[in-house]
Amino acid sequence: MxxxxxxxxxxxxxxxxxxxxxxxxxxxxxxxxxxxxxxxxxxxxxxxxxxxxxxxxxxxxxxxxxxxxxxxxxxxxxxxxxxxxxxxxKLVFHETFDMQLGQFTINCYRNPEKEARVLELVKDHPHFMHGRSVLDEGNNLVRILDIIGGSRLDKYIHRGELSHQEYFFQKFPEVIRQFLECVKGIQFLHENGLRHGDIRRDHIFVERDTGLYRWIDFDYDFYMPERPFALDLYELGNILTYLTARERFHQKTILNHPDMGQAVLDTIVPGDLSVLSKNRIVNIKKLFPYIPDRLNNILLHFSYGTEVFYETVAEFHDELAEAMSVLG
Amino acid sequence: MNDWKKILIAVDQSETSIKALNYTADIISNLPDAELCLLYIYPEPPPNYYSRGGSLSDYQQEKTAAAEVIFQNSMDFLEKYKLQKKVITQSKMADHITISQAILEVQAEGQFGTVVVGKRGVSKAEEFLFGSISNGIVHHCSDFTVWVVG
Structure with missing residues (x-):
């Protein structure tokens, strides 16, 4: 020692x-x-x-x-x-684990080499965390990451005493404007053959000094050879659903909500639920009727009732940008 | 349009693969000028394959051996149709592309007029997450015909 x-x-x-x-x-x-x-x-x-x-x-x-x-x-x-x-x-930890997604089990890995490749690719990109990778004396690929001063996006959108309607019309358009830049960032990764691997609403940080939204944590990877980017795409849909509703809605959430309750729950049909998570509602317009159809239709691409899936992040991005141009 | 009697059939260890082979053999057994290529495409190794000490050549050898077994079983199956002389085989890794894209590449390179694939019958959720090779090929086909055998 x-x-x-x-x-x-x-x-x-x-x-x-x-x-x-x-x-x-x-x-x-x-x-x-x-x-x-x-x-x-x-x-x-x-x-x-x-x-x-x-x-x-x-x-x-x-x-x-x-x-x-x-x-x-x-x-x-x-x-x-x-x-x-x-x-x-980030020190090397070759963990392998199974992730349960609805009825499916997906093999996941921590992949330091992939994270190093992402860091290299996004070193000048404003919507990603930055860092560099170096070998230590044991030949471990250590990632040295800059710290982003700010807060998680899912906490950030709850700031202020706004009702959902106030949030939706006052704050949401700017949130989505920044989120769209993050979506473009994921598109950039995919175009370069890389996945984020762990897209979650707490893996976007809102930087205090600049207001920029920035992705963090790229070391997860998974093995889905025919749809290598599907999980990233699905999780982007999950974030959009969360940002739209400002919380995750299950049957129980509706029942306990002071403005919803049984009357709203009775309108929910299987096609309103997530394609992969059968207790999560994605047809948010049924909960908040002022949500425009064009935006809601994007969420419905991730529903059990959908007939059409997004094939690429670019399709998702372009439809969201169009839907938001109407909202202002 | 490529010659439809130049047929590429994607095979693997599944029952639907045998169904596809059966269907194709029934159709072409009386066509003297039909050609059949059995194709086995395998994906890249999983991300943790290398960190466990594996090498690409080990992986490819393992998959090539698996392909030989699949081809032999397919040839045995085709024996009753007396088609063996019309059959060639090819195995290949889907290198930085999906399996359906790799099949499409082989189709284009060999100018096959017909591509035959089995259909697993996946659920909507499965298709979203894991994809469907038959759908991938149908969506991108041009100048050739696709037979999807369910």
């Missing part, structure tokens, strides 16, 4: 000793150049990579909706001891 103070340049000893993380540490900070065994790395340790000495200051957390958030030990938050710059590191 190597200790940081034995190896770090003398000029950084003071910064390490004074840091809030190491001040409360009851053991000497350690020094890692190989992140293969990432579970051995902890708060207060140093990861030396890319000519930087990065102090581990915390860990990111993630949970699927409804599941308690879990620490991701392969994704530490770090600070450059030299200049205080903050980064998120």
């Amino acid at each position: 190597e200790y940081a103070l034995d190896i770090l340049p003398q000029r950084l000893h003071g910064a390490l000793k004074r840091h809030r993380v190491t001040r409360s540490l009851r053991r000497p900070p350690r020094y890692f150049t190989d992140t293969s065994n990432f579970t051995a790395i902890d708060y207060g340790d140093i990861i030396a990579i890319d000519n930087r000495f990065l102090l581990v200051t915390g860990y990111t957390r993630e949970g699927r909706f409804g599941i308690e958030e879990q620490v991701k030990p392969w994704v530490p938050r770090t600070e450059d001891l030299e200049n205080g710059e903050k980064f998120i590191l």
